[in-house]
Amino acid sequence: MSKKSVAVVMGGYSDEYVVSLKSGQLIYDSLDRDLYDVYKVVILKDEWYFSDEKDQKHEISRGDFSVQLENNDILTFDVCFNIIHGTPGENGILQAYWDAIGQKYTGCDFYQSALTFNKKDTLAVLSKYGIPSAKSVYLRKGEDIDVDSITDQLGLPVFVKPNQSGSSLGISKVKEKSALLAAAEVAFKEDDEILIESFLDGMEVSVGVIDYKGETIVLGITEIVPTNEFFDYAAKYEGASEEITPARINDETRIKVEEIAKRAYNSLGMSGFSRSEFILMDDVPYMLEMNTNPGFSPASILPQQAKIYGISIADLCGNEVEKALSTFRN
Template sequence: MRPLTLFTGQWTDLPLAELAPLAKRMGYDGLELACGGDHFNVQRALKEAGYAAGQRALLAEHGLQVYAIGNHLIGQAVCDLIDSRHQAILPAHVWGDGEPEGVRQRAAAELADTARAARLLGVQRVTGFTGSSIWHAAYAFPPTSQAYWDAVGQKYTGCDFYQSALTFNKKDTLAVLSKYGIPSAKSVYLRKGENINVDEIVENLGLPVFVKPNQSGSSLGISKVKDQSELIAATEIAFKEDDEILIESFLDGMEVSVGVIDFKGETIVLGITEIVPQNEFFDYEAKYEGASEEITPARIDAETTKRVEEIAKRAYDSLGMSGFSRSEFILMDGVPYMLEMNTNPGFSPASILPQQAKIYGISIKDLCGNEVEKALQKRN
């Protein structure tokens, strides 16, 4: 029977020391290490004695083998038509000055180094792909922002660049929405390197508090701090995800997730889903490993339902949104406090927004068809 392996390319935001035990619990026999995050660094393997052996030993501690290493992003630049998008996926020493032929040559050299590093790791396989001069026409990779499509005059579904960028920044989103009467938790904003006055923070916000990256998703880097002595460690965890963090006062209430879309010219609330996490809060495990219960519609009275719907629609319209959105609130004494807005929510059949649409009476086909029709009607 062939071993069951996990390619770690979609997990590089998670340190290998955390991913390894998780992969073992999920039933994997081994990993295909991505050359990204701290999973595997080709140049360190070539220059630092013991680095490759250390990565293998880390996996062995959890009963995992390493069967291959993957360097897909570097490989993408070998035969692709190089443009500004590639800078976001390539390390600085490969991107260099961005001159296309130089980028391709450095990418090819890096792949050769990857094969040498694989030998040091005791691995016989290097996986990847080499891009293509027609790749961009068949598949949207490297990834592009709405700003790129605006610049080339291409129509697309979902919200515009401004709304997408704004809502990924929690601090700025909440600041804008406060002008429209939408409340949120008291908070302290910090940049990496700034002095952290623990006593002052606790005096202003009380305990417990939530420490979270300002720009991050999937609840990565978020901690609930119950004791003052834990605060500095929590900020260090958050700063691993972003150079800006928020420390927010604790809101003791029900968490709800509210899907809002513009459907056939009207802003509608698809539903209000109650989030019941098994853990302290709706963290990564609760979101992606089933450690939560999602109840649609939420167990709230008619008056509270009306208030939440009104606030959610106001937030959506105030930001000039279009397309899908899912806003997160904490209900405290019947008042919805905004946590964040997600303009690119999960869209699998098990995800919250499609569940809400189904209960509302809108099929996935009609939901997507509506988005395509709106995109086609956009002006370039």
């Protein structure tokens, strides 16, 4: 039986590309070489390339995602393992392109990716399934910002965040009315739409959910204890938080969180890795967002949860590849 060729696709167009390269390296190192020929593919704004064993770059054709090698052989991939965080791999753009050229890939499809990258729309869909979230005000760039009206509705403090952005970029916690406009400016630098959300005073948990061997499973619930004001970029990637797995919650709350996280995953028609963020307030899980391509570097939450759950990284990644190989996408 010939081995299947797998491109581990990493990078991206946002500031998150640095994290994606680390995630991609872990997947590249973990995939079983007895089963797969594994290739490193990097997608950046100004270049798409395959990096060979000697770290030489070979351009990827955007027409059919193939590579012409020096001996004029054409390299194509049976599966693309998508581990790009942010645009274009987490918001549906790359998935739509792959669908158009008939390229198989891991994770969820273009619609789920686009939907979950949009925080407002995700929470609106999930509210129909009885999944609570913070009260919020949605604004587009250029709209008047009525600070008094917003704080009357939501109280203080509030979180101001871009509607479509990853890794907590552009998020501020605002405690005074006078700081709201400046925080909105920061968020608008990341996106043309922002959300201002009421503050939920409770424990933050991060819940890894995947479909593994035909079943939706919760890999783990991790308690986030930020040393900063909240779980921001520094807390996520520069160690400024304590992550405790499993979270220090009672069984009743754990079951409630697992049930809601699974319901969110299935309601959205998800596939592949996901990590949902919740705030537990009075033992009720309020959803903040869902990430469809969460960090997968050795320091990231999902690999830590898998380890505790007892699934090896090799099995976790192999399961994704096998699923992609057997998936027929229109």
